[in-house]
Amino acid sequence: MPTPQLDKTYSPHDVEDRWYQRWIDAGLFHADTTHPGQPYSIVIPPPNVTGSLHVGHALNNTLQDILIRWRRMQGRNTLWMPGMDHAGIATQNVVERHLQAEGTSREALGRDAFLQRVWQWKEKSGGTILSQLKRLGASCDWERERFTMDEGLSEAVREVFVRLHADGLLYRGERLINWCPRCLTALSDIEVEHEEITGKLYTIRYALADDPAQVLLVATTRPETLLGDTAVAVHPEDERYRHLIGKQVRLPLTTRTIPIVGDAILVDREFGTGAVKITPAHDFNDFEAGERHGLPRIKILDIHAHLRMGASLAESAVAEAVEGLPVAKARPKIEQLLIDQGRMEKTESHKMALGKCYRCKTVVEPLLSDQWFVKIKPLAEPAIQAVEDGRVRILPDAWKNNYLGWMRDIKDWCVSRQIWWGHQIPAWYCETCYGSPFLRRTSDGAPLIPSDAAAIVAKSKPAACSKGHSDALVQDPDVLDTWFSSALWPFSTLGWPKQTPELKMFYPTSTLVTGLDILFFWVARMIMMGLKFMGEVPFRDVYIHALVRDAEGQKMSKSKGNVIDPLHVMEQFGTDALRFTMAAMASPGRDVKLAEERIEGYRNFTNKIWNAARFLLMHLDGERVTVSPAQGSFPDRWILSRLNATIRTVTQELEQYRFDRASSALYQFIWHEYCDKYIEMIKPALKEQASEQAKTTRQTLVETFETMMRLLHPFMPFITEEIWQTLPHEGASIVRRPYPTLRADWDSPDAEQEFSLLEECRGLMNQERAILNYPAGKRLHFKVHGKTDHASTTFQKYRELIEYMENVDNLLVGSSSEVTAPHLLTLTSGSAEVGTSMEGADLQKAKDNVLKQLALLQKEAARTQQKLGNPDFVSKAPPEVLTDHHDRLARESRMIQLFEQALQQIISEQKHNHTA
RNA sequence: GGGCGGAUAGCUCAAUUGGGAGAGCGCUGCCCUUACAAGGCAGAGGUCACAGGUUCGAUCCCUGUUCCGCCUACCA
Secondary structure, three states: OOOOOOOOOOOHHHHHHHHHHHHHHOOOOOOOOOOOOOEEEEEOOOOEOOOOOOHHHHHHHHHHHHHHHHHHHOOOEEEEEOEEEOOHHHHHHHHHHHHHHOOOOHHHHOHHHHHHHHHHHHHHHOOHHHHHHHHOOOOOOHHHOEEOOOHHHHHHHHHHHHHHHHOOOEEEEEEEEEEEOOOOEEEOHHHEEEEEEEEEEEEEEEEEOOOOOOEEEEEEOOHHHHHHOOEEEEOOOOOOOHHHOOOEEEOOOOOOEEEEEEOOOOOOOOOOOOEEEEOOOOOHHHHHHHHHHOOOOOOOEOOOOEEOOOOOOOOHHHHHHHOOOEHHHHHHHHHHHHHHOOOEEEEEEEEEEEEEEOOOOOEOEEEEEEEEEEOOHHHHHHHHHHHHOOOOEEEOOHHHHHHHHHHHOOOOEEOEEOOOOOOEOOEEEEHHHHOOOOOEOOOOOOEOOOOOOOEEEOOOOOOOOOOOOOOOEEEOOOEEOHHHHHOOHHHHOOOOOOOOHHHHHHOOEEEEEEEHHHHHHHHHHHHHHHHHHHOOOOEEEEEEEOOEEEOOOOEOOOOOOOOOOHHHHHHHHOHHHHHHHHHHHOOOOOOEEEOHHHHHHHHHHHHHHHHHHHHHHHOOOOOOOOOOHHHOOHHHHHHHHHHHHHHHHHHHHHHOOOHHHHHHHHHHHHHHHHHHHHHHHHHHHHHOOOOHHHHHHHHHHHHHHHHHHHHHOOOOHHHHHHHHHHOOOOOOOHHHOOOOOOOHHHOOHHHHHHHHHHHHHHHHHHHHHHHHOOOOOOOOEEEEEEOOHHHHHHHHHOHHHHHHHHOOEEEEEOOHHHHOOOOEEEEEOOOEEEEEEOOOOOHHHHHHHHHHHHHHHHHHHHHHHHHHOOHHHHHHOOHHHHHHHHHHHHHHHHHHHHHHHHHHHHHHHHHHHHHO
16 A cells, blocks of 8 residues: 655645535535434524634634534534624624715615615625634534524514513513614613723702702712703701702702702712712613602703703703713813802712723713613523523533522613614504604604504514504514524524424534623523523533633733734644644633744644654555554553543543643643654664564554544544545544544553653663763663562563663663662662763762752651651641651652762762772 | 632643642753654753631631732712
């Protein structure tokens, strides 16, 4: 058989493209509902259609791919369901920017034409991330790719909406919501990011209406909202203010007077002045307080967060000064006006949290508007139970409490968004019933649905309203939160609401792999929806991986310029190196700090593997003979035993999602045991190409290498396939070959014990070289004595092997007296005694080395002795610890003795040289 | 404000439930030895953040402090 030749260094490029294409062509990633294996399924956390691959995706998807490839090789019926979400706000932003560049706008196009444009954009430039995932080697079932705006998934959304509504879990109402004045839409609570900033606390003088000389000091961080104040609150038990409750104050900068109310919930007597202004239309607390006291709500901000007030609300000069200004500009004006009118008591610097839109970082405003909400408590309850009783496992366990805490305190979910791209809310309103046509919004022409209009919720447009009117039914213009459709992902992608074979086979899915940042956004909501609509949890295990940061621990962001681009990394070091880095650094509960040097290190690892394969191919020529493992040579028995141990470790660690430990076991085995030790040990045998030993060794070499490739394949799919194909193998692709399992006949405790004897012996040899400062190239003669019969026969048996490994001539395995003969330096360990000639050594230096060692040993021995001399220790420590310490002391004393002997040997050699 | 996690070699991290701390990368020295210089061999390097406490004994358990993260929150 001709032996294939490989290049001297591994070049990942063409290998990766070539194999990925072949895997796809062969349909190796396709899941089949008739497959007999036990199902194993993962749904991908759908990336945004606008997204492109960053390191976080690389980590997330590498881990998923490792699981999927591993389970696939184990014979499970695996499905990795890929797809994207439509990213309502983000995508609309992207397309609107394009329109703006063309000098037009979505309003000018109209809703239908705009949506057409979005679809066009999606077809052309959306979803580049999916091709990037393919470069990463992701073995998704691309034939089943889904998109949240697909017809099937849209149907699922409508179904869910209608059923939630029918069950009383969905309602429309006027509430104060978080509003992004740039995206012009409502946001859910968790879409608001809180940022700590240092702002100002203003203390303003409110004069009493019936006695303007008396002033009530009110503290606020938002003086401009004073124009919308409808009361001032004090604590009802606050001695300072109690008598004022029920009186009126003059609202500065306006012609209005507002009441002073007592409110124990809103007011913290300790904070500020103990008096709070109430702006029910622009603050969440004030909204509640307003409800308690029946206060009017005065809106002073429009949807752009610009001040808009009726002429009656403020003094005309004030209104003129701030009308139409954004909040940030209005605030200093108001501040100045208050100062001018002598109403500003003081301003202090003040730390506070500012809410920002998580998409565009614009400061969000609480805004009063009509929105749809999911009544969440009844959904959350079973979702809490599912995690509490372990039907869903959250790993690492530490995040479980995080989840439970949030779920127990969950608030209703605002699901309507005032944008066009997304699932339009399946609710209609009858203008005829309402009595008059709805007002049209001037900005985009969409209907403005009045608060009191009755919604008809249905999967498709109803023929008529309940009273039979059919001519003027108007659909709600809003769309649903993207996360609403993402929440259905584990079952909507499998065909729900249809009862498909896929749904039956793959739901609940096995594992969800995701980052902590979307635990609430996504994971929690999937659990709620899965339980509600499937009656079963959506996944068994939720594995939460770390966030990827840069080498300094900073969050990667484009503005900081510290982004590591995974595409660039793959280009430079290869995909397998990137993947292995991701796996190796995925320690649970920790952030991943990524530096390029690490990836380079694993690139070197791929090259090491590559060259080991080259070695193998160079030595493959000739007959191969299979013998039972027990009859194999010592290196063969040893490597099979080590391989078996590695199979055990890797499998166990993967079962526990310890990608880090699994990969380090692989690294350790492949590089240090297989390459450094095994390959070195078999070189002499292979040189005698025609020998019996070469025949069996070649067989083991091939067999272990082939197994090793399969073991590594989930981590490094490309290089393993490329090499595996050049080895004798069965099957068309490594992708579907069985994952290595334990072989009882491979375990060889004998070989492992013999190996450690050899290492012990070599350790002594190295130590002598070091003490005597012999250069590495110097040919040395060693004499070795085995202190037990077993050690003695082992050294005898593997004399040539030791010579070869240590690069020495004429290793003499003999008696103790031979090893301690004059002019030799002798060192001893538990089982071995090794001597070598001191001829030509720098004895003074050697002496220094030994003295240094001796000092260290003496220090340690003294410590042990001291401990053993402590009566408390002796009487209270457990017996095994005591014997351990006695053993230690004995060992240390022995070592001291031996080093003293070595010292004497050196000294007498010095004398000898002197006299000679 | 509340909660959680972390602090171990120059760097990144390990360490089966308290009994002299390990690995990778980096560093130093010597080697281009026919698989691999993206390599080999050898080596140096630690007051386990700080202060108390429990214990015969603490990197590990407890308390406090400092620093760093993250999550959460309506002190205007």
